[in-house]
Amino acid sequence: MAHLAAGLARRWCPSSLQVVNFPVVQLHVSLRAMRASHTEFENAMNQVKLLKKDPGNEVKLKLYALYKQATEGPCNMPKPGVFDLISKAKWDAWNALGSLPKETAKQSYVDLVSSLNSSSKSSGQVEPRADSKPPGYETLVVTSEDGITKIMLNRPTKKNAMNPQMYHEIMLALEAASKDESSITVLTGSGDYYSSGNDLTNFTDIPSGGVQEKAKNGAILLRDFVGCFIDFPKPLIAVVNGPAVGIAVTTLGLFDAVYATDRATFHTPFSHLGQSPEGCSSHTFPRIMSPSKATEMLIFGKKLTAREACAQGLVTEVFPDSTFQKEVWTRLKAYAKLPPNAMRISKQVIRNKEKEKLHAINAEECSVLQERWLSDECMNAVVNFLSRKAKL
Numbered sequence: 404m405a406h407l408a409a410g411l412a413r414r415w416c417p418s419s420l421q422v423v424n425f426p427v428v429q430l431h432v433s434l435r436a437m438r439a440s441h442t443e444f445e446n447a448m449n450q451v452k453l454l455k456k457d458p459g460n461e462v463k464l465k466l467y468a469l470y471k472q473a474t475e476g477p478c479n480m481p482k483p484g485v486f487d488l489i490s491k492a493k494w495d496a497w498n499a500l501g502s503l504p505k506e507t508a509k510q511s512y513v514d515l516v517s518s519l520n521s522s523s524k525s526s527g528q529v530e531p532r533a534d535s536k537p538p539g540y541e542t543l544v545v546t547s548e549d550g551i552t553k554i555m556l557n558r559p560t561k562k563n564a565m566n567p568q569m570y571h572e573i574m575l576a577l578e579a580a581s582k583d584e585s586s587i588t589v590l591t592g593s594g595d596y597y598s599s600g601n602d603l604t605n606f607t608d609i610p611s612g613g614v615q616e617k618a619k620n621g622a623i624l625l626r627d628f629v630g631c632f633i634d635f636p637k638p639l640i641a642v643v644n645g646p647a648v649g650i651a652v653t654t655l656g657l658f659d660a661v662y663a664t665d666r667a668t669f670h671t672p673f674s675h676l677g678q679s680p681e682g683c684s685s686h687t688f689p690r691i692m693s694p695s696k697a698t699e700m701l702i703f704g705k706k707l708t709a710r711e712a713c714a715q716g717l718v719t720e721v722f723p724d725s726t727f728q729k730e731v732w733t734r735l736k737a738y739a740k741l742p743p744n745a746m747r748i749s750k751q752v753i754r755n756k757e758k759e760k761l762h763a764i765n766a767e768e769c770s771v772l773q774e775r776w777l778s779d780e781c782m783n784a785v786v787n788f789l790s791r792k793a794k795l
């Protein structure tokens with residue numbers, strides 16, 4: 404039997420360093436003095452290989468840590484370097500088990516696998532048909548009423564950080580909204596943030612092709628994502644319900660109107676992250692707010708309040724937080740009653756001249772970023788955030 408730990412390392416690379424500090428109590432260590440037999444442990448190891456559903460990185464790290472603890476005892480490896488993100492996540496997970504006895508780790512491993520098996524059985528009873536409609540969005544809530552399609556970012560516990568799934572789902576939702584009956588489309592966030600921008604754990608899930616491949620795929624994803632905003636044919640409105648960071652700010656330059664609560668802030672900490680502007684902001688921001696104000700935001704990472712962003716032209720109007728939702732939606736419902744074709748055609752007249760240029764700028768920004776993602780400056784900044792040394 405192939406060594407499970409090695410298998411985990413090869414097949415199940417952790418994509419998130421946030422999972423590394425899970426407390427031992429989360430491992431469902433039974434308070435009963437249980438002892439898993441050797442056979443039960445072996446069976447559990449075999450069952451792991453047969454799991455139909457990927458249990459997610461957090462669980463994979465737990466399995467890895469428990470396996471190592473059960474077979475080798477407390478963590479005995481030297482701590483990997485900060486740039487070796489995957490090995491470090493695994494090391495942290497194992498090390499977090501401290502002096503947990505081997506037998507307890509073995510039992511916890513068996514319990515964990517058994518809970519995975521039962522949940523995959525209960526959810527796996529109805530196999531989706533290959534030709535069935537795709538299930539609903541996982542990272543968005545999309546609704547359509549009163550002539551408005553509302554796309555709400557829905558990862559509030561992560562401040563609506565954008566992971567690959569969210570990037571893809573936003574593209575799908577925009578594509579659907581461009582063809583539906585609604586006359587305007589709104590992007591907003593759930594919870595207290597509009598969005599904290601790119602999910603920084605996106606940098607940790609390294610494919611077999613290595614970081615070069617990751618960066619190349621990231622650049623393609625980003626180019627396609629921003630391209631959807633450039634090409635969106637109907638009035639596109641941002642309802643900025645709270646702070647916005649990074650790509651959630653830069654893409655605002657491609658919206659037709661931006662309404663913000665007075666609680667919102669706007670910042671693009673690209674230099675802090677060893678990165679460079681995207682979302683066509685290298686072109687739109689100097690035009691919207693003057694080159695020197697754009698420099699303060701895009702190069703120095705200056706954070707603007709909603710009122711400052713409004714004064715600079717990035718935000719259309721600011722509302723008191725207490726009346727924000729009511730006032731904005733009342734206004735949008737009135738706008739949505741305007742003749743949809745006239746609005747669409749007016750948008751074309753206003754935007755079409757720039758489209759080609761924006762696509763070229765988008766491509767250039769993505770290719771510069773692709774290089775930046777491979778830089779030490781970028782890696783260092785991401786590691787600092789993920790190891791909780793820095794907030795931006």
Ligand SMILES: CCCCCCCCCC/C=C\CC(=O)SCCNC(=O)CCNC(=O)[C@H](O)C(C)(C)COP(=O)(O)OP(=O)(O)OC[C@H]1O[C@@H](n2cnc3c(N)ncnc32)[C@H](O)[C@@H]1OP(=O)(O)O
Pocket residue numbers: 421560561562564565599600601602603604605606617618621622624625648649650651672673676678681776788793794795
């Ligand atoms: C190499 C290939 C890459 C592939 C990329 C694909 C294309 C992407 C292109 C875009 C590139 C860059 C543009 C950007 O968007 S740069 C900006 C990135 N964002 C940030 O730097 C913000 C980081 N977050 C913070 O500084 C803080 O979290 C906060 C937003 C100021 C909020 O602070 P808080 O104290 O109020 O809350 P906090 O406890 O930190 O957060 C709650 C949980 O949410 C998690 N979280 C928040 N933001 C992010 C994020 N951007 N990425 C990942 N996780 C985030 C945070 O970790 C907490 O999680 P947990 O509760 O600890 O599990």
